Amino acid sequence: MNKSEPISQLIRYSAVGMPIAFVGLPLYIHAPDFYATHTGLSLGLMGIILLGLRMVDAIQDPIIGMLSDKYHSKRPVVMVVASIFLVLGFVMLFVPPQHYTPLWFAGCMFVTTTCFSILTINLHSTGATAAKTYHDKTLFASWREAFAIVGLLLAVVLPTVLSQAMPLQEAFLLIGAIIALLFIPSLLLHVRWFLKQDFHFQQLIQKAFQLPPMSPRTKGLYALYGLVMVSSSLSAVVVLFYIRQKIDAEDLAGLFLGFYFLSAIAGMALWHRVSKRASKEKAWLMAMIIGVLSFMWATFLGPNDLYVYGIICVISGIAFGADLVMPHSILADHIAEKQQQALATTYYGLLAFIAKLAFALASVMAFGVLDAVGFSANGQNTSTAIITLGVVYAGVPCLLKLIASAVLWFQMKRYTTGEIYEKSLSTTTIRSHHHV
Numbered sequence: 001m002n003k004s005e006p007i008s009q010l011i012r013y014s015a016v017g018m019p020i021a022f023v024g025l026p027l028y029i030h031a032p033d034f035y036a037t038h039t040g041l042s043l044g045l046m047g048i049i050l051l052g053l054r055m056v057d058a059i060q061d062p063i064i065g066m067l068s069d070k071y072h073s074k075r076p077v078v079m080v081v082a083s084i085f086l087v088l089g090f091v092m093l094f095v096p097p098q099h100y101t102p103l104w105f106a107g108c109m110f111v112t113t114t115c116f117s118i119l120t121i122n123l124h125s126t127g128a129t130a131a132k133t134y135h136d137k138t139l140f141a142s143w144r145e146a147f148a149i150v151g152l153l154l155a156v157v158l159p160t161v162l163s164q165a166m167p168l169q170e171a172f173l174l175i176g177a178i179i180a181l182l183f184i185p186s187l188l189l190h191v192r193w194f195l196k197q198d199f200h201f202q203q204l205i206q207k208a209f210q211l212p213p214m215s216p217r218t219k220g221l222y223a224l225y226g227l228v229m230v231s232s233s234l235s236a237v238v239v240l241f242y243i244r245q246k247i248d249a250e251d252l253a254g255l256f257l258g259f260y261f262l263s264a265i266a267g268m269a270l271w272h273r274v275s276k277r278a279s280k281e282k283a284w285l286m287a288m289i290i291g292v293l294s295f296m297w298a299t300f301l302g303p304n305d306l307y308v309y310g311i312i313c314v315i316s317g318i319a320f321g322a323d324l325v326m327p328h329s330i331l332a333d334h335i336a337e338k339q340q341q342a343l344a345t346t347y348y349g350l351l352a353f354i355a356k357l358a359f360a361l362a363s364v365m366a367f368g369v370l371d372a373v374g375f376s377a378n379g380q381n382t383s384t385a386i387i388t389l390g391v392v393y394a395g396v397p398c399l400l401k402l403i404a405s406a407v408l409w410f411q412m413k414r415y416t417t418g419e420i421y422e423k424s425l426s427t428t429t430i431r432s433h434h435h436v
Helices: 006-014 017-038 043-070 072-093 101-130 134-163 168-195 216-246 250-277 280-300 306-337 341-372 383-414 418-424 426-433
Strands: none
Touching: 006 101, 006 134, 006 168, 017 043, 017 072, 017 101, 017 134, 017 168, 017 216, 017 341, 043 072, 043 101, 043 341, 072 101, 072 168, 101 134, 101 341, 134 168, 134 250, 134 306, 216 250, 216 280, 216 306, 216 341, 216 383, 250 280, 250 306, 280 306, 280 383, 306 341, 341 383
């Protein structure tokens, strides 16, 4: 990284993360709620559709990663084209026809999530290969996710604000236009940053389609990430149902989500500092434990517990900051350790697929269970349905996060810690400074 303008480079790299994340929240949270409440599409069927799309991703995402590695010089063009189709797919998603609603939902979700994957995979991999030192990798990830959180905050606030002045469908069409406007300057900044980087792909590109067997350490990271993402996704897919039905505060949904994501920004800075003093794995483990201890109480809340829920959103949001940064930064370390920078997009393609598969599995589980107990997204519910909603939203995710904490602890005992790994990178770091 150029020491004279480090912040400038970080902004140019990270800014495009804002509109990408802006699209992500409505896709994964608002779209299922919109189709359940406005079109009558059943929760069970939506879960099946989302799982089917992720099965397509099992083939698609690794191909996206490998092609992006092979044609790395075309990334600016690819990202511009993907952003155009992402906005178009997003707009079409929120104008469903009266007939063939399941097919429309499936088609629009396929277009938008495919373009979302293309953009996310390329953004993560370029950051991993541009960051030269152990802690620079966390810095790149932190800045990228900070801009992403800003995008998430916009996605949280705007639907709530705009829906007060216009129908929800029109609000999302306006949001689509805002996303398009945000893509223009952020992509220009990112392309300027990209063209000035020296990724040293020329010496490595012949290996682009020869992904060697992964180390047990990397496989363990993927398994751990999958557990964490299923836990987070379970809460995410039902959060609007929870706020509307469990604590009876639909008008405050934007406020609660805003608390959560603002706290995640603070959490990213906090865990970045902790990782410098300890290690990335230790910081992540601490965050998981804090997240469980704070979030588990959401299982038992009711309409009179709004202040308590606000506190839970803040503390669990701080913990969530580590989930946003540490897995990507740790994976970047694994890539650098094996000197597989030319395969970075392939590795991050698999990481993106795991995140989307986790969301699909969470959707099938959450929507299937709620459908089985007769839960209604916008109607009256039995006490059994409400209790089940609390368990799905917080109880099961906390159990999964506890399991993930145990897995991470055993991995830390088995594999080299971040401090030892950093020493092993010292020679590479010294060499890299001569190229910057």
